[in-house]
Amino acid sequence: MKYIIGNWKMNQNAKIIDNFIKSFKKNKVNNVKFGLAVPYVYIEKIKKKLGKTCLVGAENCSEYSSGAYTGEVSAEMLADFNIDFCLVGHSERRTIFAETDEQINEKIKQLIKNKITPLFCIGETLKEYENKETKKVIKKQIEKGLKGINASELNNLIIAYEPVWAIGTGKTADAKTINNITEYIKNLLLKMYGENSKSIKVLYGGSVNSENASNLLTDLVDGALVGGASLNAEKFINIGRNV
Ligand code: PEP
Numbered sequence: 001m002k003y004i005i006g007n008w009k010m011n012q013n014a015k016i017i018d019n020f021i022k023s024f025k026k027n028k029v030n031n032v033k034f035g036l037a038v039p040y041v042y043i044e045k046i047k048k049k050l051g052k053t054c055l056v057g058a059e060n061c062s063e064y065s066s067g068a069y070t071g072e073v074s075a076e077m078l079a080d081f082n083i084d085f086c087l088v089g090h091s092e093r094r095t096i097f098a099e100t101d102e103q104i105n106e107k108i109k110q111l112i113k114n115k116i117t118p119l120f121c122i123g124e125t126l127k128e129y130e131n132k133e134t135k136k137v138i139k140k141q142i143e144k145g146l147k148g149i150n151a152s153e154l155n156n157l158i159i160a161y162e163p164v165w166a167i168g169t170g171k172t173a174d175a176k177t178i179n180n181i182t183e184y185i186k187n188l189l190l191k192m193y194g195e196n197s198k199s200i201k202v203l204y205g206g207s208v209n210s211e212n213a214s215n216l217l218t219d220l221v222d223g224a225l226v227g228g229a230s231l232n233a234e235k236f237i238n239i240g241r242n243v
Contacts, residue, residue, distance in 0.1 A: 002243045003158070003201055003223030004213075005035035005119065006230025007059065007087060017042060021049045023233035032240035033223070036230065037087050037119070040073055044081055057085035057119065060093060063106035065113075075110035085117040089145060091164045101144035108145060117156040120145055121205070121225070122185075126165035134163070135184055142188060151196035158201045159185060160225040166206025168227055172216060178204045179218045186220070210238035217243050 012020070027034075035055030038046050047056045062072035078086060088111065089104040104120070111118045122141040124134045138161065161181050166172050173181070182202050189197035204216060205225030217224060224243075230236045 001031050001033055002217060002221075002240075003033045003035060003203060004236070004240045004243065005037065005055070005057075005085075005158075005160075005203065005223065005225050006236055007037045007090070007205075007225060007227050008039065008230060009059065009092070009227060010039060011231055012039070012042070014042075014045075017045065020231075020233045021046075024050060024237065025053070027053070027233070027237040027240070029237060029240040032243065034236075034240060035085065037085070040078075043078075043083060047081060047083070051082075055084035057083050057087065057117075059087045059090070061086050061088070061107055061110060061116075063103045063110060065110060075107075075114040075116055079114040079116055083116060085119045085158065086111050087119045087121060089141070090121045091123060091162060091167055095164070101141060104145045105147050108149065112149065112153050112155050115155060117158060119158045119160060119203075119225070121160045121162050123160075123162040123164050123167075123206075129163060129165055134181065138181070138185065139188060142185070142192075146192070151193040154193065154196060154200060156199065156201075158203060158222075159189075160203040160205045161185060162205035162225060168207070170207050172207045172212060173204070175216050175218060178216055179220055182218075182220050208239065210235060210242050213239045214242045 037057040037059045058078050061075045088107045093099045108118045122138045124137040128137050201222035203223045203225050208224040208226050209229040
């Protein structure tokens with residue numbers, strides 16, 4: 001079964017979401033687990049309306065547990081809304097908000113402490129891709145992001161391999177590369193966590209849509225993290241229909 005997880009980023013509004021909910025509820029796709037990472041303020045509404053048919057997650061959380069951190073939202077607060085997962089280390093957080101591997105590691109620890117599945121995003125920049133550093137970069141991101149987390153704490157961890165140059169650009173990595181990198185990630189996790197690593201899902205993200213999804217998601221790839229094409233319910237559902 002493939003996971004098709006949307007990431008709304010800072011998009012949508014209450015009216016658009018009402019229409020999305022109406023269209024999404026009509027979906028009947030077997031063998032696909034849909035999920036939506038949505039802005040904090042809409043979590044409760046989406047959970048209430050779509051929580052039975054769709055995993056519901058947040059797009060970020062604080063690296064701190066509580067205190068004087070104006071504007072931050074803790075993993076403990078998110079747990080109050082029974083969210084299913086939370087994105088961590090999305091490339092937009094890493095680049096625009098200068099998040100470091102160390103902060104990402106703290107966020108993952110906060111999520112695990114609060115029994116929320118981390119959806120941990122990794123991926124190389126265009127420069128790193130051109131320098132053929134993809135494996136080196138993702139190895140470092142995985143080792144630093146998961147530092148101090150042991151095999152019994154993985155809490156259904158999901159990893160999304162998202163080449164930064166493919167996010168929102170209309171360009172995708174090719175199917176062979178996605179398959180190879182997924183295999184590399186799964187082997188690395190096997191070395192780190194042994195048999196327990198087999199529960200970790202590895203998704204691909206970067207300009208996935210209903211036309212390219214079936215070609216990009218080989219058997220080894222557990223699904224997709226989808227930005228732009230998750231904003232419209234029909235387009236989003238069609239990705240699930242086509243994989
Ligand atoms: C993303 O934001 O994680 C993403 C993959 O975006 P898009 O599908 O728009 O490239």
